Amino acid sequence: MKKYILLIITTLLAFPTFSQIKYEEFTSAKLGESRRLKIQLPRNYDTNTDKVYPIVLVLDADYLFEPVAGNVDYFSYWEDMPESIVVGVMQGNKRYDDGNYDDTNFFPAETGAAFFEFLGLELIPYIDKQYRTAKFVIAVGHDFTANFINYYLFKDPPLFNGYISLSPDLAPMLDARLPERLAVIQNKIFYYLATGTDDIKDLMEISEGLNTSLQAIDNKNFNYYYDNFEGATHYSLVGRGIPNAMEKIFSVYRPISKQEFADVLMKTDIPIHQYLIDKYKTIEDLFGLTNPIRENDFLATAAAAEKRKKWESLREIATLAKKQYPDTVLGDYYMGRYYEEIGETKKAMRTFQGAYDKEEVDFITIDLMLDRAEKIKADFGY
Incomplete structure (x- = not known):
């Protein structure tokens, strides 16, 4: 009995750390009816009251919501993408009416035009008003709905920043219209296209043909990814495409990896501290998020600066770390290392000693700091 009670208490205490999933009925004037929404809020959404979140809009949410929401929660838990609000539109047997297009110009018509306006003029503004959202929206669709999300690229500016198109069943002419539009688009767009070798034959051929056209586009605003x-x-x-899409679209957001360290930090001509600043400015510009620099990224850039003997960059990194994490040893350690390397050993010793009451970070322990201070003292007779 005691074990049972303990299990209940543990579950209740842990509950706030899980993503929150809720259903809402949304009455649409454009559709003339209500639609059911399924919404996943990020972990601790209610307690992080100053934080804003990108939106991931999922069509065909009757079966696509769970794989998308699960991947968003998983990737954001490990900081490989920002925490996001996942909004699913339940469509059921209305998906074909929702995606209806004109037989002449092949753009949304009648029920399709109403659904187009419902998403753009009602649903997204509602989510923006109801929740704390960042100005970055990804749309996800599969076959018929993957075709539909493309129509928003022809708005100026496009409604979505990212498009995850899983085996699209393209409307006539869209295979030619899309490359023409994306070649000249002025907004930063992320576009992911996926098919499989055992996909429906016609749809696989559509994706392969579209991929050939999209690969040829030379536009710095168009970021394109493809999987077969x-x-x-x-x-x-679908199960393979969604995590690949998230990983690629949010590649700049991820903490600095071993590969990025080896291929970029150890080779870049940009001052290493500037690379760190630029990385987070890019995150802010792309996703509308003003995130603090991660401790991991301070450690990675500082290590690169040490290995490459870029001491001025190390000083700048230490200054940033002291400002952002003043209660930790992070900035003090690298400032002490900077003073050591430029020959100001007394300053280095005092800097190491001055961090004795701060929080340790990774390998940077209080003992390490004091040992370095003692070594300097012994070597120079201070």
Whole structure:
């Protein structure tokens, strides 16, 4: 009995750390009816009251919501993408009416035009008003709805910043219109396209042809990614495409990896501290997020500065770390290392000693700091 009670208490205490999923009925004037929404809020959304979140809009949410929401929660837990609000539109057997297009110009018509306006003029403004949102929206669709999300690229500016198009069933002429539009688009766009070798034959050929056209686009605003999964069917490619799309679209957001360290930090001509600043400015510009620099990224850039003997960059990194994490040893350690390397050993010793009451970070312990101070004292007789 005691174990049972303890399990309940543990579950209740842990509950706030899980993503919150809720259903809402949204009455649409454009559609003349209500639509059911399924919404996943990030972990601790209610307690992080100053934080804003990108939106991931999921069409075909009757079956697409869970794989998208699960991947968003997983990737954001490990900081490989920002925490995001996932909004699913339940469509059921209305998906074909929602995606209806004109037989002449092949753009949304009648029920399709109403659904187009519902998403752009009602739903997204409602989510922006109801929740704390950042100005970055990704749309996800599969076959018929993957076709539909493309129509928003022809708005100026486009409604969405990112497009995850899973085995699209393209409307006539869209395979030609899309490359023409994306070649001249002025807004930063992330576009992911996926098919599989065992996809429906016609749809696989559509994706392969579209990929050939999109690969040829030379536009710095157009960020394009493509996968053709070996052995994947029309339905199994969804489970492989969604995490690949998230990983690629949010690649700049991720903490500095071993590969980025080796291929970029150890080779870049940009001052290493400036690379760090630029990385977070890019995150702010792209996703509307003013995130603090991660401790991991301070450690990575400082290590690169030490290995490459870029001591002025190390000083700048230490200054940033002291400002951002004043209660930790992070900035003091690297400032002490800077003073050591430029020959100001007494300043280095005092800097190491001065951090004795601060929080340790990774390998930078109080003992390490004091040992370095003692070594300087012994070597120079202070």
